Amino acid sequence: MTAQPTLAPIDAPRPAPKPAPRSAPKGRRRGDGDGLxxxxxxxxxxxxxxxxxxxxxxxxxxxxxxxxxxxxxxxxxxxxxxxxxxxxxxxxxxxxxxxxxxxxxxxxxxxxxxxxxxxxxxxxxxxxxxxxxxxxxxxxxxxxxxxxxxxxxxxxxxDPEKLSDALLALRAPAVLGFGVSYGYRMVPLLIDEFHTIIDGHRLRGAPARGHGLLGWRTARRVAVMTVQAFYPLMLNAAKRTRTTVEALETRGFTYAAHDDAGRRIRLAHLRIxxxxxxxxxxxxxxxxxxxxxxxxxxxxxx
Incomplete structure (x- = not known):
């Protein structure tokens, strides 16, 4: 008769697998942050x-x-x-x-x-x-x-809200407070939009045939893509501006900025x-x- 292999009991604890050691990427040490x-x-x-x-x-x-x-x-x-x-x-x-x-x-x-x-x-x-x-x-x-x-x-x-409220509390024109707040919010959006447009140009365009002497081909391609991205960037910014203005007017932004009751409600959280x-x-x-x-x-x- 052949001997049957002994099986481990079901309730016996199994050793946890050891995780594989993770090595840091080349050229970057642990704790360096996000990198440039x-x-x-x-x-x-x-x-x-x-x-x-x-x-x-x-x-x-x-x-x-x-x-x-x-x-x-x-x-x-x-x-x-x-x-x-x-x-x-x-x-x-x-x-x-x-x-x-x-x-x-x-x-x-x-x-x-x-x-x-x-x-x-x-x-x-x-x-x-x-x-x-x-x-x-x-x-x-x-x-x-x-x-x-x-x-x-x-x-x-x-932040944009604090700065806009401070200007409104100091009796600055409502348009100035809105312009500052909107400008603050548009800077990151414009950079994100510019990055998206540049990525689109890089995907659709043919890569340069080598970098050239001192990288002139790469520099020329980047310069051309930057100029070509200007018009769609301005067009998308205009679309965002129109959408934002219409949404604010729908919520009564202009009336609330000039109405005393609206000003008191908006600035009620400010305390010296x-x-x-x-x-x-x-x-x-x-x-x-x-x-x-x-x-x-x-x-x-x-």
Whole structure:
């Protein structure tokens, strides 16, 4: 007789299969994030337009944020002292980091500031200018840098609804509030539409026969597709604008913006709290302190 194989009992626990080890893609380490791509740029623009990163200004009343922006944005234009401008630049940089500005905007800001500085320095050297002109270049760079950082910190912290409500509460024209809100919302949509049109051109068109010397064929193809995408992009934007305007008018947008009862209902959620007052008072005090320090030590950086 042949021996029958013994079977394991049904209730016996079976060892779980070990998962296969997953290796990270080449050229990319774990924890690197999304990576630099078109999708990452679109995601960053969506975060900027809809203020999803948070930050210390995102929790404040939008009217207080606009007041803070006016105080910190006008102050750099009232002085030529390098010491004061350096202090205001540090203040603006701290506010920008606390507002959690994305790496895309900070990278573009740094590249623009560095590129402009290199361009002006090269122009001064080529024209045989006086080396003391560098002080004037530093002054302009500090002014533009401080105002740019304050602007990014303020408007990255305000989504379209908050900014529109703040303008409406400050008695700005209703068309201005609608235009700002609609412009904020259209920027990511236009980028997404442009990406879709470019993908359509790439699918329907024949690829270039090689990149050519220094990639001129690829650059020419990208330039041609960009020009050809302009008209359908504007046409689709016009369609979206018409649909949006008709939907808003159907819901009584124009009447509600001019009616007092409608304004009160729309702006009922706005409240100036203790934190908003503290923000404005501290900002004014810091700006005044910067001017006082600049007057006491005018030659520290200049």
């Amino acid at each position: 791509s078109v999708e990452w740029v679109k995601l960053e623009l969506m975060r900027v337009a809809y203020a999803t990163r948070g930050g210390f200004l995102a929790h404040r009343d939008p009217r207080a944020v606009l007041g803070w922006y006016v105080v910190c944005g006008v102050a750099p234009w009232l002085t030529y002292s390098t010491t004061v401008l350096a202090l205001l630049f540090v203040l603006a940089l701290g506010a920008a980091l606390a507002a959690r500005i994305g790496p895309l905007l900070l990278g573009l800001f740094a590249l623009g500031l560095a590129g402009q500085a290199v361009y002006v320095l090269a122009l001064v050297w080529f024209l045989g200018g006086d080396p003391t002109a560098i002080e004037g270049i530093v002054t302009i760079q500090l002014k533009l840098g401080a105002v740019s950082l304050v602007s990014m910190a303020a408007f990255v912290s305000l 709290g203790v934190g908003d007052v503290v923000l404005l008072v501290v900002s004014v005090a810091v700006v005044v302190a910067a001017f006082v320090v600049g007057a006491a030590y005018p030659g520290v950086l200049g």
